[in-house]
Structure formats: structure tokens, C-alpha cells
Amino acid sequence: MKLHNLKPAEGSTHKEKRLGRGEASGKGGTSTKGNKGSQQRAGYQRKNAHEGGQMPIQRRIPKRGFKNINRVEYTVFNLGQIEKLQEKYAFPEFSIENLYAxxxxxxxxxxxxxxxxxxxTKLAFKVNALSAKAKELIESLGGSVEIVK
Known part of the structure; x- marks a missing residue:
């Protein structure tokens, strides 16, 4: 084996026409990049939502409603659920700390x-909010209610 005998493996190389090397090459002039515009130039990067001049989807779709930034979201427990949770976990009191633990x-x-x-079950409650009906039922069983802010 000599240096002049060495050849790359079959299929590992392929000849491409060199772009932008004169009109005679057949790939001169615009070098297959079309005429004018940012895509022809070096360093082109497509903008994320750009749709080629078409009105972007976020502007085509109608806007509906709004998000109330003052809304307070609660995790809701019904008295029936609390009864089942009490059987399963045997809470000393129904409080946010016990639920988190x-x-x-x-x-x-x-x-x-x-x-x-x-x-x-007679239980002491320490929660952020409760309905009037729930408060009435809890106090009729002898349980206590404390509203935590």
C-alpha cells in the first residue's frame, strides 16, 4: 500500500458543484439562493413566529375574555370528603398544615x-374559607372553626 493508492471508502464522498464560482459553473450569480432578501445574505436567522409576510396566527385569532389577576383559587373539600379523609389519616384537627404534611x-x-x-366526626377546622352551610353543620356537631388568613 502506498500513498498514491489510498482512496476514500465507497460512498463516503460525493462531488458537489462549487457555488458562486462564476457563470460558467452553472451555479454562479445568485449561487442558488434566489434573488434579493434576507435569506440570500450571510447570517440569516428566521424569526420564531415569522410567516413570510402572511398575517401571523397570534394576530389572526380573535381574542376572548380576560384573566382576573385578583382571583383567589381555593382547593375545595366537601364535608363528605373530609369524613373519608378523617377515616384514612385520623387528623387531630383539619388544618392546612395537616393536609400539606x-x-x-x-x-x-x-x-x-x-x-x-x-x-x-367532631373536628376542629383551621382553613382559609368555608360556606355558611358547612359552618352550621360543623358547629352542630360540636366542632370549632377558625379562619386562617
Whole structure:
């Protein structure tokens, strides 16, 4: 084997016409990049939402409604759910800390109690909000309610 015998592996190389090397090459002039415009120039980068002059989708679609930045989102528990949770976890009191410790809510969640279902257990509640019906049912069983801000 000698240096003049060496050849690249079959299929590993292919000849491309050199672009922009004169009209005689057949790929001169615009070097296959078309006429004028940013895509012909070096350093072209497409903008993310650019649709080639067509009206972009975010401007074509109608806008509806709004997002109220003052809205307070609550994680809701019904009295029937609380009864089942009490059987499963045996809470000393139904508080945000106990719910978080058992992985039922996240750290920043606010908790609201609603009056759907039946509660048979006397419990102390420390929550962010509750309905009038829930408060009435809890206090009729002898439980206490504390609103936490």
C-alpha cells in the first residue's frame, strides 16, 4: 500500500458543484439562493413566529375574555370528603398544615370547606374559607372553626 493508492471508502464522498464560482459553473450569480432578501445574505436567522409576510396566527385569532389577576383559587373539600379523609389519616384537627404534611395540598394552596355530604366526626377546622352551610353543620356537631388568613 502506498500513498498514491489510498482512496476514500465507497460512498463516503460525493462531488458537489462549487457555488458562486462564476457563470460558467452553472451555479454562479445568485449561487442558488434566489434573488434579493434576507435569506440570500450571510447570517440569516428566521424569526420564531415569522410567516413570510402572511398575517401571523397570534394576530389572526380573535381574542376572548380576560384573566382576573385578583382571583383567589381555593382547593375545595366537601364535608363528605373530609369524613373519608378523617377515616384514612385520623387528623387531630383539619388544618392546612395537616393536609400539606399528608401530601393532599401544596404549600401555597388555600383551602375552602363546602357543605356537601355528611360529617359525623367532631373536628376542629383551621382553613382559609368555608360556606355558611358547612359552618352550621360543623358547629352542630360540636366542632370549632377558625379562619386562617
Amino acid at each position: 399528608n401530601g393532599l395540598i401544596s404549600k401555597t394552596d388555600k383551602v375552602k370547606i363546602l357543605g356537601t355530604g355528611e360529617l359525623k
